[in-house]
Amino acid sequence: MIPSQGTRGFRAYTAKHLDELLGRAGFDGDARLRVRAVATVLPFRTNAYVVDELIDWSAAPDDPIYRLVFPQEDMLPKADVSRLADLLRDEASAAQLKAVAAEIRMRLNPHPAGQLELNVPRVGLETMEGMQHKYPETVLFFPKQGQTCHAYCTYCFRWAQFIGEPDLKMASDDVGRLVSYVGEHPEVTSVLLTGGDPMIMGESVLRRYVEPLLQVEQIESIRIGTKSLAYWPARFVTDPDADATLELFAEVVRSGKNLAFMAHFSHPRELESPIVEEAVRRIRDTGAVIRTQAPIIRSINDSAETWASMWRRQSTLGMIPYYMFVERDTGPQDYFAVPLVDAYEIFRDAYAQVSGVCRTVRGPSMSATPGKVCVDGVTEIAGQKVFMLHFIQARDPEIVGRPFFARYDPEAVWLSDLRPAFADRFPFEPDLEAAPLARLSA
Incomplete structure (x- = not known):
């Protein structure tokens, strides 16, 4: 009810x-x-x-x-x-x-993938706090009022945002600087509001961040990363400002921009409640597109049946399965991590169980320092067992989509555990001298 x-x-x-x-x-x-x-x-x-x-x-x-x-x-x-x-x-x-x-x-490792050192944009010598220019076309923005969640996931790679340490927190309430920065970088076409969870904010606060972006012609998509559909679906159904929030979503779509609602679902049970179904319907009625993602986590969703069930249910509700991530190299990684070879097998077996409409999903993907690395499989080439990999996204656009290989390691759980096969270095490593450092930071 x-x-x-x-x-x-x-x-x-x-x-x-x-x-x-x-x-x-x-x-x-x-x-x-x-x-x-x-x-x-x-x-x-x-x-x-x-x-x-x-x-x-x-x-x-x-x-x-x-x-x-x-x-x-x-x-x-x-x-x-x-x-x-x-x-x-x-x-x-x-x-x-x-x-x-x-x-x-x-x-x-409270800030994996060089979040504080590599992603934060600068104007001259001044750091743009609360922003990451992660990929050429994508800027992440961390609204100050969105630096908590309806509930915290124990595996969250952004756990350092929530422990009350100012030096570890990424946040800003200066949307004007965001708009100015984007205007000075014509390559940026997508802004991702993240946190924390932006949907912890009420409609009037969320509007202060979203409305200015509608005036920036080059922005093609506004993304909102959120777990709210799983942890507090009432946000879009029964909360006092639910209707106003949905009207804001509709305004984004009417402005000619894509509103991508990046919903995190970690387990099929989060999709069972009738209020979740109603929340999804109401969001989709605004014209927003809901894409779903989560990491593969030991003891929570490390089975092909779990993922296939999630993807089928998401697709039935009109959502688009988007990413299966690998647990990042931070926090209690040793507790949650699934070896890459097992993650790939789970992904493959789940992928084989679903119809083509669910096969929009990509993974297993590591959001590492150089970019999003997808494990495409395990094979044998010239008598050597190897991982096949490619970049779904990268800081260097030249390496996106280009296959590369790593020596097979059944214990590897992250990119830094891998070593190149058939080469002296990985494509994201600039030269032999830099290779060891690059692996350590990946």
Whole structure:
């Protein structure tokens, strides 16, 4: 049943509610303490819809949606968890906890793919905060008011946005500088609003970021990266400003620009609720296009049947399957990562189960420093077993779509684990001397 419109009813749960919520999963006191220890390092936030409608508490802690939003004890090294748990048990000061948590975070590669160093555009010597000019035609913008989410995914590669460290956060409320920057770079045709989650913002705030972009003739598409359809579909159905938000979407389309709604769905259960179906219908009625994406995550969606089910349901609802990503080299990657060879097999087996209308999806794709690297398969060439790969997108447009090869490694989980086959270097490595550094940063 879909509730009536006009009352938001949103209730967030944060780390201060964690001990109470863990009781539902049957954790004893020591186990709860160790999970709370992990939550001092990695951010935790969920809401009543996820807790009451999506999680199967009878299956927790093995339930995939539970694992999707709740910290797990083994997401961090055992010694780190014990150290933090001891501090919590001894009622250490907030300053002590913060210092130890900060030390551990810096070992987790909080900003992968050179996000702070390589992507942030500059005008002269001045850094354009809250922006990334990631690819020639694409600029990412991080609205200041969108730097949280309706709930946090435990695998999120942007976890550093949510831990309260200003030096690690990307955010801006200066849309005028964004418009000026785009105007000075005619190659930019697409702007992606990301975060956090831009759909955490109310319509009046979101409008302040979107409307100025409608006046920039060269912009062909405005993208919104969001998990809101999975975590708070009421945003588009029953929230007080749901209709106004949808009217803003329609205005974008009427202006002649493509509005691409980049929806993150990690598991089929997120697509089951009637309110999700209604939210999707209402968004599509504005003329916006909904594309779906998520990483492949161990213990949550690492099966071909799960992905095939998601893609079929998404296609039935009129959404376009877009990307299967590989878990990035950040945060609890060791806990969630799926070896590249397994990710490829899962993708291939799922792809084989669906009709052509679902085969718009691409993957498994690594969003690494040089670009989005797709694993096309494993084969044998000249007696050598190799990975076949290509760039779906790249900082250097010259290498987009060109196949290249890496030595087969059944344990590899990321681009930096791979070594070139039939060559001394990968195509994104400028020369032999730079190759080792390039691999380390990929």
